[in-house]
Amino acid sequence: MKRTLSIGATVAVLLALFAGLSLAADTMGGNARKGKYLYRKNCRSCHGVDASDLSPASKTQAEWKKLYEGMDKLPCRAKWPAEMTAEDAKDTFSYLYDYAKDSPSPAKCS
Amino acid sequence: MSDPMNSARQGFDPGRRNFLKAAGLLGAGAAASPRVLRALAPAEAQAASVRGEESSVFSACDMCFNRCGLIARVRGGRVTKLDPNPLFTKSRGMLCARGQAGVAQLYDSDRLKTPLLRQGARGEGKWKRISWDEAIALLSAKLEEIGKKYTRCGMLFSAGADMQSAFVNRFAEVYGSFNVTSHESLCLISGNRAFLDTFGEVPFADVLNSRYVIMAGANRFEALVTPDSMDMVEAMKGGAKLVVLDPRFTKTAAMADEWWPIRPGTDMAFMLALCNVIINEKLYDERWVAEKTFGLPELHEHVSAYTPEWAAQETGIPGPEIARIARELAAAAPASLVYPGRRTSDYENSTQIRRSFAIVNALLGNWDKPGGLLAARQVGVKPVPADAPWYDDNPETRVDAHLVPLMFEEEGSFVLTREAVITGEPYPVKGWFVYKTNPMQTAPDRTRTLEMVKAMEFVCVVDIQMSDTAWMADLVLPAPSYLERKDPCQALQGSSACACVVTREPAVPAMFESRPVFDVLKEVAGRLDLAEHFDFTIEEYRAKQLAALNGAADVLARDGVYYNPSKVYGIYDNMGYKTKSAKIELYNQRYITAGLDPLPVYAPPKSPPKEIADSAFRMVVGRSALVTQSSSTNNALLHELVPTNTLWMHPAAAARLGLKDGEMVRVKSPVGEGTQKLHVTAHIREDTVYTETGFGALSKGLSRINGNGLCIAAVLEGKYDSVTGNAAMHETFVSVTKAGGAA
């Protein structure tokens, strides 16, 4: 059977070419590992204590992305530590995004 | 060979009938002999009376990954018997042969007893007994040194499926290494990937309530999974139909309603043909599929060429039979399923193969329904996260990152990590901490694993026995077996049977100088200024785990198991799927961005290289209910039942090669070879050979399996699933010749 190359695969190949063969294209571009550290350091002091108990799996990637884009309007924005840079915020949201509930690697629970 | 029961019997039987030997023929002193006492007591009471009072301790089995709840019977400070905990519904209140043989693991003369420091060359087997103080000091110093020299990611941590493995991963995290591998990338991650990328989570199969089950690439009546194995029998008793596709006539095949000796590597063709029939004949619930799934039109088009007749040529299963099975399967839907399977470390496209399994299930509309695929239930055990420090000098990510598109971050890929360690790219990894896992035996291509070990500056193995991996290590530390340990809680789901929590209490104190890995890591953490991350006892850790489950601790103490009566079916009634489209993704959108086929594209399995085509066979590996890879084959009780592994070969193939049943054969692949006994049987296809895992050990510390049988790792090539990096263990062709020398 030779005619097995599906349309999907063709599309994939084309898209991969466009994406410059970057396989891990589905990210926000920050350092998710650093983000995990920052999230625990900066966010867990409230979230899970007196603010909503958040974890990456609490939201979908789309939802996290939206929050990131509207980051400055977040109610807790004022409580963020002064030293938190834009880079830090990106890292933090990268972490939340990468392990979102609909991500390829949802954070484990239970 | 020594009496297999020898070790297990020590202390069992203080020579109950040997009085005459001592007392002589004349009965001098016989008045006080056990025989006299025995003669005077009623037969039934005898055995009990000589052993004293019995106590019972709840634990969970560790002879495989299933964690069956058990009750250890203890007399006179010794575990005499392990009984299943009848309240433990996940295992349907059973212990299998391995579970029963746990006593022989506890009292195995082959157990590691003291810390050992390597003296000669790696694998030479020269060891020096050292104190725990020295061992801890050395381990701490090496961790410090490697961290300084190569960054913290210069240490690799590999922990097996153990209830204390979480502490190893915790240690890796706070120590600062991203490089963690587990047994999973030699086992199940391809299947997990496939179902996760279809349904948004990894499901459980509700075998018990299913009316029709297709089992391919799984051998549930031998490789036991609780409760699936037992539930399948029960379901069949109630009239459910089981169709098994397997190149081998397994026990599962023997008991099935239908067995098809499918050509290895063609499962996807079969599944795509099922899709073809189900879609073309509109055998699916159109409303449900339209509402819940994404990509039906694409799938429809995709499978249009994958007709049963086409699949027949690939699989060797007649087209009309495939069509009939598709119709029967769909007729039983939604209480029907294609069994997802567990070990999926078989082919380079295993993820896509299992995607085809997942897609058939999606068409059956069986998600979240009785007899179908079930979502994870709420158990309620809380993770205990560590606030790991940040190490600025660390590299960006794992050493095996980006080599495959959809690796699981927390599991990694052992095969790819191994290559990275050997090449030193992208950065050097020079230290390895191994806890109760044995890649030397379980990872394909042992030669490469040896090279990996050679590339390491320091290897520390914590285990209960001198595994092949420990045999190659620099520092070997003795761990207590599960029957000597207090462990953290473990959340388990048993399909539709239960969502539960188990834990372990020590039945007897830790033997010899063995120490739990938790104690070891806690002490090392203290020396590395990481004490704050291990500032708890197992009890305190458990309390944190159970914080959300009121009274669970008491129930655990009373019953040995705690059940969360959470919802079983209909979890998704008011919920979107955890996928990009929020639907079941027949067509995976994310795969396109990852450069993967969004629908599984069939590629025929490779043929053997031409030069050896006449004598080459595809090698498949597996196990029986008596074997959990190399951790069980050296067990005295199990060894008696499975003394070695043999090479299964079809009589026609054996005749062609002039090989006879029972003779020793040389099994050779491009990466290695070994010898074992030939088992000529029509229970396997002519183009395939099979052998069992867990034999042919290099370690002389495993007295029963050292040099006994063939080690699969010695001959299997180190191929891997191109999506996840999972090992691909059925991609090797071997040639088989007479070994010379009788069996």
Add this chain to the structure above:
Amino acid sequence: MKPQLAMVIDSAKCMDCKGCMVACKVANEVPGGHFRNWIKVKEVAEPRPGRGRQGHFQPGACMHCDKPMCVDACPTGATFKDPKDGTVKIDRALCIGCGNCIPACPYGARYRHPVLKVADKCDYCPERRERGLLPACVDTCPTKARVFGDIADPDSEAARLLAANQGRIARVVRADSDTKPNMFYLADTAPADWPHKASITPPMLALTKWALPGVSALIGLAAAGVAAMAARRFLIERDGGGSGHGPGHGTEKEG
């Protein structure tokens, strides 16, 4: 009906995991090389594609027969059928390890314990039953293929299972060695042709067939002789008898 502990086995549920074998081995300290129970496998030389239920696994152990040949073969009575529960028991203290019972079992259920030097076999775990536990093999069976109980007690699970399957019960017997086993298989089971012919060892056969009557006859003859002598001496010769010297006394010194 007398109590009869028995096993009712749904062998179609057995997947040959051998949990029962290892459980028994540990519970009863069965030494290496020996087992008190087993799972027989139906031989399938050439499995056929597309066919179903081709294999079959059949758990077994001592069948605690109604006509146990092993009991017949035992010279001392160390092996006996206990009327209290219908089990065939071994009194280890009375067993001299002669091995006569071993070939007498058509099921090969017995072996000679290499350490204790006595016959050994399944006893349905009396120590466990005393503590309210099921026999080890029954307790651990993943699919609960082995069902144990007193089949004379209609409330037992075993009796209920038997009753519910009347007419479909199979026993694995050989026509010339039908020991009336108390192990019942639901519906079809396989293999059905494995019990070997029960045999009594030649010495044991000689003992029962001719030594027993022969020696009895001899003793009888001796007793008859004594009786004749006594009768002659005390009845017939009482009147004419000498004073303490019997007949022939006078003639002896002439010799």
Add this chain to the structure above:
Amino acid sequence: MKRFERHTRLDIAIHWGNAALWLLLMLTGLGLIKAEYNPLGGWYPALLRAMFGGGGGLLLAHEILGGLWILCLLLYLGQNPRGAAFFLRQVFAVDLARDVLWMVKKMVLMTLGPKPLKMIGLSTDLPPQGFYNMGQKAFAQAAVAGGFGLALTGLIMVWSQIGLGAESTWLVSWAILLHWIFAGLTFAGLLVHVYMAAVNPEERPGFRSMFTGWVPEDYAEHHHALWHAEVREQLPDERGIVPQRLGDRE
């Protein structure tokens, strides 16, 4: 009247010790034969096993008694090898013509009387006998052979319980058969022996000698003419008994 020593004190002790252990071994041994094969029926083994707290206790008792018995005989052999040798020589020295004729005639005379002998033209005279008459010899032969056989087969059965491997059980199986046969044969002989020695008034002096050690001269002369001929010239000791001098009896 002159008295002749027939048995030393050791002889007497060993005889009665042997007899007592024989009796006990027989009683316990009979109890070890299970009901189905027991000549006495089921009540006997049931009773004995109950008395000994079960068959195991009975078996153990039997084994201890058997061990004691063997020990006694071995001790006797060690203490008095010459006496034992004498005994064995006497017992197994059979003059075929004389002794067989004696045996046949004696059996006929004791049971049927002199008539049958006369009818076939034989005299009722008995050939003279030595230290033991042929009847005694026959029983002694049976007792020695049977005793040896019982001891050997008994030891095999004990050995079975402490050392024999499964591959040697055929030996035990045969031992059981032979133990049974030996026991039966010796028991049959014992019946006659007990009657002849203890019940038959004719042998009263011989019976008494098993307590006193000596027989009167007329008894010796009448019953053991050949022996009497050998020893009649010897002088009695201070008790008036002609002592045994084994060396003289060759």
